[in-house]
């Protein structure tokens with residue numbers, strides 16, 4: 664009887680250790696539902712999808728294509744040369760998808776924010792994301808982010824809000840979509856080969 668009692672104690676202790684270990688390791692890579700919900704609220708109210716989700720023509724006019732949520736400029740949408748030198752006070756033009764933008768900076772394409780490792784933010788850490796938004800440089804040290812990405816506004820968000828946004832971006836469906844690199848002003852010939 665004593666043996667059974669000891670065994671029961673030993674077992675329950677190891678269950679507690681297992682449970683603590685599991686929740687710790689889980690807490691590190693899986694953000695809480697509350698944080699993800701807050702991120703979703705921010706992304707939807709700030710309107711990241713206006714530029715990062717391609718638009719398509721719907722029954723009531725242009726609408727975001729939710730099957731391509733936040734996946735950036737569609738890789739199969741090849742852009743012809745852009746009419747960059749618009750006359751007068753016009754500064755630039757943009758694609759019907761709202762994902763390709765032409766102006767004095769050249770042509771920029773909104774990027775894939777889904778967790779795909781090769782074409783999205785799958786390999787990014789929370790720190791990479793926060794550094795990008797704070798500095799306007801990819802991962803805080805790469806090339807400058809081009810317009811119209813409104814990072815000069817977003818850099819005013821708190822760390823908590825940026826962490827929530829990143830947690831939400833981690834939770835959305837992975838979409839493989841290889842966004843083209845920007846085209847410098849001199850070579851405004853579109854990305855058609």
Ligand code: HEC
Nearest residue numbers: 709710711714771772773774801807808809810811812813
């Ligand atoms: C007005 C359009 C617009 C809005 C709104 C917008 N973005 Fe962007 N974003 C862009 C463009 C264009 C790029 C690509 C810039 C470049 O290639 O230099 C970009 C790039 C990025 C990048 C860099 C990714 C990479 O791989 O380099 C991140 C991260 C990003 N946006 C996150 C966001 C988030 C999060 C929101 C909402 C809080 C948001 N963006 C809202 C236009 C926009």
